[in-house]
Amino acid sequence: MNLSKFTDYALRTSLYLAAQEDRLVSISEIAAAHRVPQSSVMKVVNLLVDGGFLASTRGRAGGVRLAKPATDLRVGDIARYMEGDTPLVDCTSCVIQGACGLVRGLYEAKDAFYASLNRFTLAEAVRAHPRTVDILLGRAAVGAAKGAERAES
Template identity: 50%
Template sequence: MQLTRYSDYALRALLYLAARNDRLCAISEIAAAYSISQNHLVKVLHDLGKAGYVASVRGRTGGYRLARPASEIRIGALLRHTEDDVDLVDCGGCALSGGCGVSPVLDEAMAAFFAVLDNYTLASVVERKHGFQHLILSLGAGAPRERIA
């Protein structure tokens, strides 16, 4: 399974906000840190706001922050929210769908995939590797930009 760009951007934005939980972050700042489209990020953050993952403050000194602690944001729940269709194959139109044994196996595999992701929170991912949070914090601070998510 490959995650969509939408999920990729959502996860990156939340990691960025988790590492900077002491202040508001502008969309332009997050987009520049990852060298990603600001227009796409606007849509992602708007949706994450409606879903209760981020909070926004309007105005000249406004920006985004996590709406709840990073320790309460489960990676599995986030990806279930951002991925429209998590079926590995489309069995609906297949002539074998009534008696095929592959579909239940793939469903079990997908359930296992999300079960593993449900074990991790945003906070645990940020803290998981030594230096990872430092790497995130270096984004947008004049340091070389690397793809980390």
Template identity: 45%
Template sequence: MRLTLYSDYAMRVLLHLAAYPDRSCSIADIAQRYAISHNHLMKVLAALAKAGYVTSARGRQGGYRLARDPSLINVGAVVRHTESGTEVVDCRNCVLCGACGLSSALNEAMSAFFAVLDQYSLSDVANRSGALSRLIAPLEPGGSPTSGE
């Protein structure tokens, strides 16, 4: 299965926020960091906020943060939330529908895919050694990572 860009961006945002639990991150910073459209990122963050994964604050010190501890955010649940459909093929409109076992095999494969993702929390996939934080250090005004973090 190939995840949509929407799911990819949602996971990047969550990993980014997990790397900086003590500060709010702006849409502009995240969009610049990952070269994501500001408008697209707004949609992703709005959906993550509605689902309770992130919180937002307005104003000078505003931005986005994780709404709960990363150990309580399940990767499988996030992917299920961000993927609109998890069907690998559309068997309903196939002339072979009901005569082949492909749909059963694909459903079993999808169940296995999500069973693996369900074993991981955001905390598990976020690199706790500090490498993730260094890799995505906050950007300086010129667009390069700051050296102090």
């Protein structure tokens, strides 16, 4: 299953905020940290706030943070929210629409995919690799981390 670019940005944003220990973070900081367009991060943040995953504070000293502890936010819930309830395939032009035996299996596969992602909280995901937090907090050079990964392989 492919996740949209917005879901990718939502997960990156959420991981970044999980590493920030409940500090307010600006959208421009998130965009710079992940090298993604600020306008895209703004859209993603607005959706995540609407979904109850993030909390925002407006104004000069404002920013965003996780709405709940990272231990209470599941990766699959974020992905499912961002992807919406769209089917895996577009059945509208299919000649066996309404009589297809694959529809139930496709829905079950999609549910299994999100259930698998839900085995992980944001806290677990951000701490799954020893360098993740340091990279997200800017304490380690991303290029150095990539070089070290290649050396380990």
